[in-house]
Each structure stands twice: as C-alpha cells, then as structure tokens.
Amino acid sequence: MQNFRTIKGTHDLLPNELIIWRAVENFIHNIMQQNGYGEIRTPAFENTELFVRGIGTDTDIVTKEMYSWTDQGGNTLTLKPELTAPVARAYLQHQMGNQNPIHRLYYIDALFRRERPQKGRQRQFHQFGAEAIGSPNPEQDAEIIALAYNIYKKFNIQDMSVRLNSIGNAEIRPLYLETLRSSIKKIEMELCTTCQTRIEKNALRLFDCKNPHCQELLDQYAPFIYDSISDDDRNHFEMLTRILKEMEIPYFHDKKLVRGLDYYSHTTFEITSSVLGAQDALCGGGRYNGLIEQLGGKSTPAVGFAAGVERLILAINKQNNLSIPPDIYFIHLGDEATVTASKIANDLRLNCGKIVVMETLRRSLKAQMREAGRCGANTTIILGEKELAESKIIVKDMSTGNQNEVPISELSKFISSNS
Numbered sequence: 168m169q170n171f172r173t174i175k176g177t178h179d180l181l182p183n184e185l186i187i188w189r190a191v192e193n194f195i196h197n198i199m200q201q202n203g204y205g206e207i208r209t210p211a212f213e214n215t216e217l218f219v220r221g222i223g224t225d226t227d228i229v230t231k232e233m234y235s236w237t238d239q240g241g242n243t244l245t246l247k248p249e250l251t252a253p254v255a256r257a258y259l260q261h262q263m264g265n266q267n268p269i270h271r272l273y274y275i276d277a278l279f280r281r282e283r284p285q286k287g288r289q290r291q292f293h294q295f296g297a298e299a300i301g302s303p304n305p306e307q308d309a310e311i312i313a314l315a316y317n318i319y320k321k322f323n324i325q326d327m328s329v330r331l332n333s334i335g336n337a338e339i340r341p342l343y344l345e346t347l348r349s350s351i352k353k354i355e356m357e358l359c360t361t362c363q364t365r366i367e368k369n370a371l372r373l374f375d376c377k378n379p380h381c382q383e384l385l386d387q388y389a390p391f392i393y394d395s396i397s398d399d400d401r402n403h404f405e406m407l408t409r410i411l412k413e414m415e416i417p418y419f420h421d422k423k424l425v426r427g428l429d430y431y432s433h434t435t436f437e438i439t440s441s442v443l444g445a446q447d448a449l450c451g452g453g454r455y456n457g458l459i460e461q462l463g464g465k466s467t468p469a470v471g472f473a474a475g476v477e478r479l480i481l482a483i484n485k486q487n488n489l490s491i492p493p494d495i496y497f498i499h500l501g502d503e504a505t506v507t508a509s510k511i512a513n514d515l516r517l518n519c520g521k522i523v524v525m526e527t528l529r530r531s532l533k534a535q536m537r538e539a540g541r542c543g544a545n546t547t548i549i550l551g552e553k554e555l556a557e558s559k560i561i562v563k564d565m566s567t568g569n570q571n572e573v574p575i576s577e578l579s580k581f582i583s584s585n586s
C-alpha cells in the first residue's frame with residue numbers, strides 16, 4: 168500500500184512548533200495594529216492573468232514557479248505566489264481609494280511557489296507583510312522599512328543588514344536598459360547561460376545572478392540604474408535616507424538591488440541576516456507606483472514589504488531564543504524598591520501596553536543586568552534604594568546604552584514617547 172507523505176516543499180506544523188508560530192503571529196498582529204495597519208485576507212487562488220500582468224511575464228515567478236490550472240469551467244487560475252497583486256486587486260474591486268486617500272493594510276497568509284526546496288525555501292510558505300496605498304512620499308517608505316526592521320529588532324535578530332536602492336520611475340527604464348544591454352554586449356559570452364538569456368528578456372535581473380564571475384563582470388561593465396534616475400527621484404531617495412538615519416536604522420545603499428518582480432519603481436529594499444545561511448533574505452519590498460494603474464485603476468502610489476514567516480522562525484530558533492523579547496526588563500534592589508517596582512511594572516503593562524518582565528529571583532545587580540541583556544529587552548529600568556529615595560528611576564536604552572534618570576511620576580509618559 169502507498170504511504171502518503173507531504174508533497175515536496177510542503178510541511179506539517181505540529182503542536183510543539185505551533186507554540187512558537189502562534190506567538191509569532193500574535194506578535195505580528197499586535198505590532199501591525201499598533202502601527203495603524205488593518206488586516207486583509209484574500210482568496211487562495213486568483214485569475215492567472217492578475218499575476219502575469221502584476222508581477223511581469225518574464226519574471227521567475229511567472230515563467231517557472233506558479234501553480235496554475237484550468238478549472239472545469241475553463242477559467243485559468245493560480246494559487247497565489249505573492250500578495251501585493253491580490254491586495255491591489257482587492258483595493259480596486261472594493262473601490263477603497265474612494266473611501267479614503269490612504270490605506271494601510273497587512274496580512275499573514277500561505278503562498279505557493281514551485282521553487283527548488285531547501286532550508287528556508289518551501290513550495291508552500293507563509294508571509295507577513297504590509298502595503299501602504301495612497302502616499303507618494305518618502306516618509307511612507309521610511310514607515311514601511313521601519314515597521315519591518317522593528318519587528319526583527321523586537322525578535323532580537325542578529326547580524327541584520329538593510330539594503331536599499333532606488334530604481335527610479337518606469338519612464339527611465341527603456342533608455343537605461345538599452346544602455347545596459349549595449350555595455351555588456353562585449354562580454355556577453357563570458358556571462359553564465361542564465362544571464363545570457365536575461366539580457367534580452369529581463370536585463371535588470373542580471374544583477375540578481377548568484378555567480379561571482381558574472382557579478383565581477385557587471386561591476387566592471389554595467390551601469391547602475393540608480394545613476395540614471397531623475398532629480399525628483401534622487402531627492403525622494405535622499406529624503407528617505409535622511410529619515411532612516413534620524414530613526415537610527417542602519418542601511419547600505421546597494422546599487423545592485425533591483426528585486427525580481429516587475430511592479431517595482433523608485434525605492435527597493437531587502438533585510439537580510441547571516442543567521443539564515445544561503446537563503447538570507449528575511450524580507451523584501453519597495454514602491455510600486457505603477458501596479459494599480461497596470462491592473463486597471465487610476466495611477467496610485469504605493470509601497471510595501473513582505474517577509475517569510477518560516478525564515479523569521481528559523482532565525483529565532485537558530486539564536487535559541489524561543490521567547491518573544493520583552494519591551495522592558497525591570498531591575499530592582501531592596502525591599503522598598505521591590506514593592507514600588509511591582510506597582511510600576513503592573514501600571515506599565517496596563518496603561519502603556521508594554522511587555523514587562525520583572526526580576527523575582529532577587530539576584531545581584533550584575534546578574535540582573537546579564538539577564539536583561541540575555542532576554543533581548545529593548546529597555547531596562549533600574550530602581551534601587553537611592554533612586555527610590557529621590558523618586559527617580561533609571562531608564563536604559565539597550566540598543567544605544569544611553570541612560571536617563573526620569574522622575575517616577577513621569578515614567579509612563581517617558582516610556583510611551585521613547586519606545
């Protein structure tokens with residue numbers, strides 16, 4: 168008798184794994200809603216044409232990876248390989264643009280791509296993501312990048328790198344692609360066969376090639392699209408980087424970051440972590456100002472990101488950190504301070520919605536400090552007898568190491584506005 172097993176590239180999730188899955192999903196629902204994003208769910212399958220038109224005919228997803236079929240009624244359907252096109256379709260179908268000039272939407276959902284399975288790459292996988300539809304401005308790009316970055320920060324993911332670029336508006340592309348093709352024509356035969364086929368079909372994707380020799384040749388001969396973008400688009404990018412610096416989000420301007428889906432314009436970004444190994448992309452996203460028009464709506468600017476849930480969980484597991492890091496670790500020393508600290512911790516949980524972990528083993532200051540670092544709290548609060556006598560409390564930002572002495576009566580206000 169045949170033994171049935173899961174299809175290659177798909178996995179069962181068993182109760183012990185689902186404990187962490189549920190915690191991660193709850194956390195993402197909370198953080199998205201705290202940032203003003205509303206949940207959207209779209210069907211598991213759509214008309215194939217939505218993805219062909221949205222993602223692009225010559226992309227890897229459309230040419231090689233979609234699960235498509237014709238149903239008994241002759242409709243050509245596809246299991247969704249990504250969610251930006253379905254969200255844009257829903258935005259148009261429900262005329263959301265008429266209700267409000269800006270929509271902030273988020274999702275957590277299962278997706279399907281027929282890729283070669285390996286660690287961190289499945290054929291059925293899950294993404295969480297956010298799409299902000301309506302604003303053309305760089306502060307909206309910054310909000311999206313910060314949202315993604317802060318989620319990973321909250322999970323204490325190590326060795327992260329934010330790669331950022333601008334590919335400008337769609338109008339500059341034909342001229343740029345012509346220049347690109349003519350610059351690499353002379354070395355065409357030295358490129359790998361995949362790159363050779365990409366030159367005519369989808370030359371921008373040359374930059375995605377993993378072959379180091381191709382990359383060396385591109386470094387030497389290929390012009391970067393960033394160097395062709397308009398002054399307005401450059402100003403947009405500069406304003407975005409200014410905001411990211413102000414938000415203390417470290418980024419690297421990677422002029423080769425073009426992303427593999429055709430709907431992008433202007434900003435593109437990816438967050439990677441070396442913790443993941445070969446499939447190191449935690450998430451990716453960017454602007455897609457042309458997509459909604461491409462799908463039959465009026466021109467509407469939009470920006471978003473999507474992130475692999477399996478990859479986030481892989482990174483959390485690799486770091487042996489199965490728990491969600493608290494917002495605040497509360498260190499206290501001495502009986503009187505302990506009584507006051509218990510009340511303050513309770514108030515912070517109830518009034519500021521913070522995850523607060525309080526020391527209850529009465530360990531030494533040094534041991535409590537070590538625990539605060541180990542659990543990945545963003546902020547540590549310290550209340551000793553000296554501080555209590557002065558009605559003050561020490562608030563330490565664990566990422567910068569900066570410390571402030573804050574009057575106890577103003578702590579809730581300080582925490583709400585600084586974290």
Ligand code: HAM
Nearest residue numbers: 249251288289292448449450451452453471472473475
């Ligand atoms: P993407 O780069 O194709 O972008 O996917 C985003 C993330 O999904 C990747 O960085 C990775 O973490 C995860 N991912 C993709 N494929 C797989 C797979 N086969 N197995 C496991 N994880 C995977 C998009 O999907 C765009 N829709 C992102 C976006 C949203 N752009 C604007 N808004």
